Amino acid sequence: MNSEIRKDHRAEEMSFFGSLAQRLLHGDIGSLPVLLGLILIALVFQIANPNFLTPLNLTNLLVQITAVGTIAVGVVLVLLIGEIDLSIGSVSGLTAAIMAVISVKADMPGWMAIVACILSGALIGLIQGWWIAKLHVPSFVVTLAGFLGWQGALLYVLGSTGTVNLSDPLIVGISNSRLPVLAGWIISIFFIAGFTFFQVREQTRRVRIGVPNQTRAILIGRAALISIAILVVVGVMSVDRNPSHTVPIVGVPSAVIFLIGFILIFDYTTQRTKFGRYIYAVGGNAEAARRAGINVDRIKIIVFILSSVMAACGGILAGSRLYAVNQSSGSGDVLLNAIAAAVIGGTSLFGGRGNIWSALLGALVIGSIANGMDLLALASSIRFIVTGGVLLIAVTLDAYTRARRELTGSS
Amino acid sequence: MDNQESPPVLEMRGISKRFGAVQALSGVDFEVFQGEVVGLVGDNGAGKSTLVKIIAGTYQPDSGRYIFEGEEASVSSPRQAANLGIQTVYQDLALCDNLDVVANLYLGREETQPVIPGLFDSLDEITMEQRALRFIRDLHVNIPTVRSRIATLSGGQRQSVAVARAVMWNSKIVLLDEPTAALGVEQTHQVKDLILRLRNQGLGIVVISHNLADIFDVSDRIIVLRLGMRVATFNTHVSNPGQVVAAITGAVFGPVESDTEIKKERGDEKNEQ
Numbered sequence: 001m002n003s004e005i006r007k008d009h010r011a012e013e014m015s016f017f018g019s020l021a022q023r024l025l026h027g028d029i030g031s032l033p034v035l036l037g038l039i040l041i042a043l044v045f046q047i048a049n050p051n052f053l054t055p056l057n058l059t060n061l062l063v064q065i066t067a068v069g070t071i072a073v074g075v076v077l078v079l080l081i082g083e084i085d086l087s088i089g090s091v092s093g094l095t096a097a098i099m100a101v102i103s104v105k106a107d108m109p110g111w112m113a114i115v116a117c118i119l120s121g122a123l124i125g126l127i128q129g130w131w132i133a134k135l136h137v138p139s140f141v142v143t144l145a146g147f148l149g150w151q152g153a154l155l156y157v158l159g160s161t162g163t164v165n166l167s168d169p170l171i172v173g174i175s176n177s178r179l180p181v182l183a184g185w186i187i188s189i190f191f192i193a194g195f196t197f198f199q200v201r202e203q204t205r206r207v208r209i210g211v212p213n214q215t216r217a218i219l220i221g222r223a224a225l226i227s228i229a230i231l232v233v234v235g236v237m238s239v240d241r242n243p244s245h246t247v248p249i250v251g252v253p254s255a256v257i258f259l260i261g262f263i264l265i266f267d268y269t270t271q272r273t274k275f276g277r278y279i280y281a282v283g284g285n286a287e288a289a290r291r292a293g294i295n296v297d298r299i300k301i302i303v304f305i306l307s308s309v310m311a312a313c314g315g316i317l318a319g320s321r322l323y324a325v326n327q328s329s330g331s332g333d334v335l336l337n338a339i340a341a342a343v344i345g346g347t348s349l350f351g352g353r354g355n356i357w358s359a360l361l362g363a364l365v366i367g368s369i370a371n372g373m374d375l376l377a378l379a380s381s382i383r384f385i386v387t388g389g390v391l392l393i394a395v396t397l398d399a400y401t402r403a404r405r406e407l408t409g410s411s
Numbered sequence: 412m413d414n415q416e417s418p419p420v421l422e423m424r425g426i427s428k429r430f431g432a433v434q435a436l437s438g439v440d441f442e443v444f445q446g447e448v449v450g451l452v453g454d455n456g457a458g459k460s461t462l463v464k465i466i467a468g469t470y471q472p473d474s475g476r477y478i479f480e481g482e483e484a485s486v487s488s489p490r491q492a493a494n495l496g497i498q499t500v501y502q503d504l505a506l507c508d509n510l511d512v513v514a515n516l517y518l519g520r521e522e523t524q525p526v527i528p529g530l531f532d533s534l535d536e537i538t539m540e541q542r543a544l545r546f547i548r549d550l551h552v553n554i555p556t557v558r559s560r561i562a563t564l565s566g567g568q569r570q571s572v573a574v575a576r577a578v579m580w581n582s583k584i585v586l587l588d589e590p591t592a593a594l595g596v597e598q599t600h601q602v603k604d605l606i607l608r609l610r611n612q613g614l615g616i617v618v619i620s621h622n623l624a625d626i627f628d629v630s631d632r633i634i635v636l637r638l639g640m641r642v643a644t645f646n647t648h649v650s651n652p653g654q655v656v657a658a659i660t661g662a663v664f665g666p667v668e669s670d671t672e673i674k675k676e677r678g679d680e681k682n683e684q
Contacts, residue, residue, distance in 0.1 A: 202537065209537065211537055211540050268533075272533045272534055273532070274521050274532070274534065277514060277521060280510055280514075281507045281510060281514075284508055284509035284510055285505065285507045285509075287503075288504075288505035288506055288507050288518070289518070289519075291489075291505045292505075292518040292519030292520075293490070293519040293520075294518070352508070352509035353509050
C-alpha cells in the first residue's frame with residue numbers, strides 16, 4: 001500500500017464501491033459479513049420450510065429476540081471499552097425478580113416496580129463498574145463473581161415461591177401489546193422524513209463550507225435503502241398474520257418498538273456525543289484517552305451501569321413476554337446468546353471497534369437459527385452446535401481482520 | 412538565528428533532580444528561543460528524559476527556576492504545561508488507532524453543538540473536520556484523508572498526526588521524544604520537514620534523539636547532557652558530529668581531524684541505540 005502519495009482532495013469523494021474496497025483492504029469490514037450471513041440463513045430455512053418467511057413467523061422472530069437484543073446493546077458498550085460483562089444474565093433475572101416481587105407480592109403499582117427494577121440494575125452496575133475501575137480488578141473476574149452472586153440473590157428474592165406470575169397490565173403490556181397499524185405507518189414515515197431532513201441539512205452544510213464527505217449518489221442510495229427496509233418491515237407486521245384469519249392480528253409488537261428505540265438511542269449516543277467518542281477512545285487506547293484529559297474511570301463505571309440497566313430492561317421484556325419471572329430467569333443461554341449476538345454482529349472482543357447495530361444483527365442471526373430449527377423440529381443439540389459454529393466464524397473473522405488491520409496499518 | 416536577540420520563550424535555570432541515590436540532574440540550565448529547533452542529546456542516563464519530563468510538568472525539580480516568556484512559572488502537572496503552550500509528543504504517540512484523524516486531533520476537546528440548548532450537546536463533526544482539514548493542509552501533513560483511521564496510516568503519518576495534535580492548540584513549544592525512531596527513510600524525511608515548517612511558523616521545538624544525523628538535519632542548536640550536567644552547546648551550522656559525540660561520551664574536546672575517527676565514533680553512537 002503506497003499511502004505516501006498525496007491524493008487530490010477530490011479523491012475523498014470516493015465512489016461507493018471504491019470506499020468499500022478500501023475498507024475491506026484495511027480489514028474494516030463492519031457489518032457486511034453478518035448481513036450476508038442473515039440472507040443466507042433466511043434462504044436456507046425458507047427452502048427447508050416455507051413457513052419461515054411468513055409475516056407471522058418473522059414477527060414472532062423479532063419478538064423472540066427483543067430481550068437478548070436489548071441485553072446485547074449493553075454488551076456492545078462493554079466490549080467497545082475493551083471489557084467484558086458476564087453478569088448480565090443473572091442481573092436481568094435478579095432485576096426482573098425484584099420487579100415481580102414488588103409488583104405481585106408487595107402489590108405496588110407497575111411503574112414503581114419497573115423503576116425499582118431499572119434502579120437496582122443501575123446500582124449493580126455502579127458496584128461492578130467501581131470495583132473494576134477503581135480497584136483494578138479485571139472485569140472478567142468481577143462480573144464472574146457477579147454472575148454467581150446475583151444468581152444467588154435472584155433465588156433469595158424469589159424465596160420459596162420459585163415462580164412469580166405477573167399480572168400488572170403495564171408490565172404485561174410491555175411485551176404483549178401491538179401498535180395500531182396506522183400508528184406504525186405514521187411513526188415510520190416520521191422517522192424516514194426526519195432522517196432524510198437531517199441528512200440533507202448536514203450535506204447542505206458540508207457543501208456550503210467545503211467539507212465534502214460522500215457523493216450525492218451514496219447519500220440518496222443509503223436513504224432509499226433505509227426507507228425501503230423500514231417500510232418493508234412495518235409492512236410485514238401490518239398485514240394480518242393470524243393463519244386462520246378469524247381474528248386479525250396486526251401491528252408492530254411493542255417489544256420490537258422498545259428494542260429499536262434502545263438501538264437508536266445508543267447508536268446516537270455512541271456516534272454523535274462526546275461520551276460516545278470517549279467510549280471508543282477508551283477501548284482504542286486507554287492511556288491516550290487519559291492523556292487527552294478523559295476521565296477513563298468515569299467512562300468505565302458509566303458503561304457498566306448502562307450494561308446492567310440494559311440487562312434489567314431485557315429482564316423486563318423477557319418477564320413481560322412470559323407473564324412470569326422464575327428461578328431460571330436470565331440463566332441458561334441468555335448470557336452467552338447476548339455476548340454472542342454482539343460479537344456475531346461485528347463488535348470486536350478486543351475493544352474499540354463495532355457499533356450498536358451489531359446487537360440487533362447478531363440477535364437476528366441467533367434468533368433466526370433458533371427459530372428456523374424450531375420450525376424444522378430439530379433437536380436443541382443441533383441448534384447449540386450451529387450457533388457455536390456461527391460464533392466461532394464471527395470471532396475468527398474478527399481476529400483475522402484485526403491482524404489484517406495491523407498488517408496494512410504498519411506498511 | 413535572528414530571534415536570539417529576544418529573550419528565550421522557555422528558560423530553565425539551575426534545575427536539579429534526585430531519585431533516591433541517583434542525581435539525575437545537577438544545576439542544569441536550558442533555554443529554547445522562538446523559531447528554533449534545539450537538539451537535546453546525551454548518552455543513556457544523561458538526564459534527557461528527566462529534563463523533558465520536568466519541562467512537561469510530569470516531574471517537579473528539587474531546585475531550579477522555570478521561566479516562561481520572561482516570567483517565573485510554577486508547573487506541577489502536564490495540564491499546566493499545556494496551558495502555558497508546552498506540548499510533549501512521546502514515543503508511543505498516544506493516538507487511538509480505532510479513531511480517525513479528526514477524532515484524534517480533537518480528542519478531549521471536541522467541538523459540540525447544542526441539540527437541546529443547555530441540556531444536551533452533540534459532536535459538531537463538520538466544524539471539526541473543516542478545521543482539521545485546513546490545519547492538516549497548512550502543515551502539509553501527508554495523509555489520505557482526515558477521515559482515515561489511525562490504524563490505516565504509516566508510522567511517519569502517525570508521527571505527523573501526533574505532532575499536529577501537539578501544535579494544534581496554540582502551542583509555543585513542542586517537545587519531541589525520539590520522533591524518528593522506528594521510521595523508514597522516507598517517513599523520517601516527512602517528519603523532519605514537518606519540524607522545519609513548524610520552526611518557520613515560530614514555534615520553539617526540542618528534539619530528543621539518539622540519531623545525530625537527524626539532529627544535524629533539523630536543529631539550530633545542540634545541547635549536550637552528560638551525567639546530569641550540561642556539558643556543551645553547539646551551533647549546529649558550524650559544528651560537526653564528531654565534536655558532539657566527543658561531548659556526549661566525555662572524550663577530549665577539540666576538532667576531530669581524521670575521518671577514520673569520525674567513523675569510529677559514529678559507530679559508537681550507533682551502538683548506543
